[in-house]
Amino acid sequence: MPPVEAWKLVVLQRFAKFDGRASRSEYWWFFLANIIIATVLFLLGGVASLFFVLYVIYALAMLIPSIAVGIRRLHDTNKTGWLMLVGLIPFVGGIILIVFFAIAGDAGPNQYGEVPEGV
Secondary structure, three states: OOHHHHHHHHHHHOOOOOOOOOOHHHHHHHHHHHHHHHHHHHHHHOOOHHHHHHHHHHHHHOHHHHHHHHHHHHHHOOOOHHHHHHHHOOOHHHHHHHHHHHOOOOOOOEOOEOOOOOO
16 A cells, blocks of 8 residues: 555544554655645635635644644654653754654564554
8 A cells, every 4th residue: 555545544543543653654644734735725715714714623623633643653763642742842842853753663563562554
């Protein structure tokens, strides 16, 4: 199964599952899709207020799945999901999270589960 189809299925099936692991491709494909959709809705929101309402609804709907996939990504690198709170630190928190999300996951099983499928 190509990576794009894999992340769609995994993220949609496990949208509120905070345990387990998420591969780099699962996280980054999900992130890219959300950025594209949110940007399009936001830009269209300047044209019609309906699109801005859709943008707000979409942003709220993706809040829990985004946190869940971020925590699973941290689990893949054998880090606790509580490190997502590092993102609340102004300026450097987001950079630290990007580094954590970009590093390779553990090659074998770790305390959070088996290696994600498709890796």
